[in-house]
Amino acid sequence: GENVEQHPSTLSVQEGDSAVIKCTYSDSASNYFPWYKQELGKGPQLIIDIRSNVGEKKDQRIAVTLNKTAKHFSLHITETQPEDSAVYFCAAFGNQGGKLIFGQGTELSVKP
């Protein structure tokens, strides 16, 4: 089945800097890759997603890139702000089994 690896597990940046979180997946048939932001004590919130027919997608300060050949995808946050501090999860959906598999999560800390 699908396996998703996420790095780093923790990331600390200064306000205004960029943050990059990387994920790799194992199932070449996976075709949908969402990213979620989870604040303490709350459920995950979808922040951006990308499908396998697209290489890059951007939404204001957030962008996601996908390399199907290498089977990895990344989240890029520019001009980070303290309110970006949270745990971020990548996920991959594959046709095999039909379920969303999550990475281990990255705890992002943006220092003012």
Add this chain to the structure above:
Amino acid sequence: GAVVSQHPSRVICKSGTSVKIECRSLDFQATTMFWYRQFPKQSLMLMATSNEGSKATYEQGVEKDKFLINHASLTLSTLTVTSAHPEDSSFYICSASLPGASSYNSPLHFGNGTRLTVT
């Protein structure tokens, strides 16, 4: 956007009792809902897939007799933790996708979770 409401947000129960958690899709009908469990500082683990009008599909290692799922309407799924024990203490989160999506290849919207503490 799509809203998924979960209740209660926090519950404390004694060992051996049962606890019911509700998950509602507020502004859309969800034929499929998903239940996840999350331990502190860990990722989300899928427990089961809840289908309206039919039996839930459980992931390997999840006891279906312990975690009872009912999806009686298009806007409500419930998870009942029966005979709860301290090791069942966790953060339980439900999710749903908008109808009309092709299979599961669509955004999942999550509830705000239920913190269960079994004493």
